[in-house]
Amino acid sequence: MGMKPTPKYYYRRLQRLRGEPCALAGGIALGGYVSITPTMPFHILLIIFLTIITRTSTVAGVLSGVMVCNPLTCVPIYYFSFQIGKMLMPYDMSWETLSASLARIFAGELFGDSLYIIRVQSCVGRNYWYFSVIAWAMRRLSKGFLW
Secondary structure (H helix, E strand, O other), X not given: OOOOOOHHHHHHHHHXXXXXXXXXXXXXXXXXXXXXXXXXXXXXXXXXXXXXXXXXXXXHHHHHXXXXXXXXXXXXXXXXXXXXXXXXXXOOOOHHHHHHHHHHHHHOOOHHHHHHHHHHHHHHHHHXXXXXXXXXXXXXXXXXXXX
């Protein structure tokens, strides 16, 4: 096969995974979701932790996480996320202001502001995750089982 696995190789690996379709789909969804979050060095650990908690397929989650965010795709993902954020935010953000803001944050000048931003992002993410889990649990309960 060589050094470069093809998309067909990953597709075949996903096809050959064993387990319940619901668990496999949940693992793939969690892997894709975690891979587009800005937690770059902790993707695999988060995927393993979340798949264990939700009792979905860890192998499917890690495999889909690697397919979604790898060295070839992480730069475009974060670039387009930045561009979408620029369109949605009411203020103008350029690369110069971003680099100046990051320099100020790393210098310790904007520590309070960065904590505020982290709090806002965590509230939004927590609410999204909470309602996603509630919807998942309701679907599972409607089928007659939760775990």
